[in-house]
Amino acid sequence: MAFELKNRGHNVTVLTGIPNYPEGKIFKGYGFFKNRKQVVNDVKVIRSLLLPRGKGGGLRLFVNYYSFAVFASFKAFFLGINNRYDAIIVHEPSPITQYYPALLMNKLWKIPVYFWVMDLWPESLSIAGGVKNKFVLNYYTKVIKGFYRNSEKILITSKGFRGAINEKGDFDDKIVYFPNWAExxxxxxxxxxxxxxxxxxxxxxxxxxxxxxxxxxxxxxxxxxxxxxxxxxxxxxxxxxxxxxxxxxxxxxxxxxxxxxxxxxxxxxxxxxxxxxxxxxxxxxxxxxxxxxxxxxxxxxxxxxxxxxxxxxxxxxxxxxxxxxxxxxxxxxxxxxxxxxxxxxxxxxxxxxxxxxxxxxxxxxxxxxxxxxxxxxxxxxxxx
Structure with missing residues (x-):
């Protein structure tokens, strides 16, 4: 997506994390002070700090997800000060916590956010993640409702997502079918x-x-x-x-x-x-x-x-x-x-x-x- 948008004349910046999936440790060639800023095919890539996911246990995943959300939000703040962005696309296969930096920029600079939903939360947290605690699931239900409300559009990869999203609020006018493609x-x-x-x-x-x-x-x-x-x-x-x-x-x-x-x-x-x-x-x-x-x-x-x-x-x-x-x-x-x-x-x-x-x-x-x-x-x- 980033490369194709750049090829069409758009100025594209990617805010992501230091690569650590699936091994759970930071990839060779990257680090806290190494390759944090890159240019790949004329696309600017900013790599936020995060704590690696390790072997993927519940606590370690939680720390991994939220460390990115916190550090990337700091990075997003300075990116917003120094640049003028017309749109933000949140690519969300999982987890939803990667929405937080976009939310910050939306609140501070009114930049519209396009939420590309590939994974439904909290359903995925319960099913794929095995989380059954009602407090946790109710918390993330409230979180995702807020993300949907703050999104300009909600892009869905499957038409079946529409019903599940609308169960959380009246978001139908925001939902647009936007499927995956192949490289x-x-x-x-x-x-x-x-x-x-x-x-x-x-x-x-x-x-x-x-x-x-x-x-x-x-x-x-x-x-x-x-x-x-x-x-x-x-x-x-x-x-x-x-x-x-x-x-x-x-x-x-x-x-x-x-x-x-x-x-x-x-x-x-x-x-x-x-x-x-x-x-x-x-x-x-x-x-x-x-x-x-x-x-x-x-x-x-x-x-x-x-x-x-x-x-x-x-x-x-x-x-x-x-x-x-x-x-x-x-x-x-x-x-x-x-x-x-x-x-x-x-x-x-x-x-x-x-x-x-x-x-x-x-x-x-x-x-x-x-x-x-x-x-x-x-x-x-x-x-x-």
Whole structure:
């Protein structure tokens, strides 16, 4: 988003934190006094102090989230004094605390805030985070209501978010559907980017965050059911909180011949990985909040002209069925997932190519980046 807006002539500044996800420690090359200010593709990047998330325990995450909110708000104060901004976009996959610096600038300088909601709170805190304390959940309900009230527009990545947001107040006139898109480097990038050698066989590839929401438990159960089908290979590209579980499961159930953990790679490598996959896998846990969510990886899969197998409910499943680009099973139904993967592995190359072509067509019509950014420019230019 930042690079495309810059390419279109806008002056863009990114306020973010020192990178520390998912390992929980500050990345090599960065630090409290190192690479705090950068220029990347002509975009100014300001990296606020924060305390690293560590192993991701509840207290450590709390400190991580709020340390960024506090330090970034100080940084935002001085940015607001020294610059004139016309709009602020809050990119919110989670947590919502990253809204605080924008709120400060909104209150002090009346800069309109466009809240790009990818994760519903406090629902996500309860479901993905396991928080059940009513005091905490009620507190964050009040917080998010305040953020919605102070937003010029609320941009939603899934149409299903509209109802959940309106349950917290009359925000309907602020809500605008604004879906994810895929990086052009995935669909149009260099397919010769050096990646590890992948195994022979029918390759089922999962790419992206390997976390709680992605239901790795049931992916692994499906892989175990297909253990004797040596031709079917599960390729996992990415990293996240569930990676230790995945590695332990593979070792315990002796799946080293059929499950391959590749680790995390830059986005530039995805084109090479996707090119070598036969089908792409997208999953979410069976939960009301996730049933409203369209995983961002789905657009990436479609942009790469790949068939898709999904184990999820709701709008993401509907997109796949509408596009006629693959097959879906109910969230959590690992037995049906295993059967679907086995049946798909027996399709001809021509049948798989038709599914892949349908993926790309649906992406072009609904999720292309250039159209999404043009829509964003139009939204921002029409301030109330």
């Amino acid at each position: 052009d480097s995935i669909s149009e990038g260099n397919k010769q980017f050096p990646i590890p050698l992948l195994p022979d066989g029918f390759k089922v590839m999962f790419a992206g965050n390997i976390g709680e929401a992605q239901d790795l438990d049931n992916i692994m159960k499906a892989a175990f059911k297909l253990k004797e089908n040596k031709n079917i290979k599960f390729i996992l590209v990415g990293d996240g909180r569930k990676m230790p579980f995945v590695k332990d499961f593979v070792e315990e159930h002796k799946l080293a011949d059929t499950v391959f953990v590749m680790g995390r790679f830059p986005v530039e490598a995805m084109s090479s990985f996707f090119d070598k996959a036969d089908v792409m896998l997208v999953t979410l846990k069976d939960d009301p909040i996730f049933n409203l969510t369209v995983p961002a990886k789905l657009q990436a899969y479609m942009s790469a002209s790949k068939p898709v197998i999904a184990m999820l409910n709701g709008e993401g499943s509907d997109n796949i069925l509408d596009a006629e680009c693959g097959f879906t099973v109910n969230a959590g139904d690992y037995s049906s997932l295993a059967k679907t993967i086995l049946a798909t592995s027996k399709l001809s190359n021509e049948e798989l190519q038709i599914l892949g072509s349908n993926s790309r067509k649906y992406y072009e019509e609904n999720f292309k980046m250039s159209a999404c950014i043009s829509n964003l420019e139009n939204i921002i230019s029409k301030k109330d």
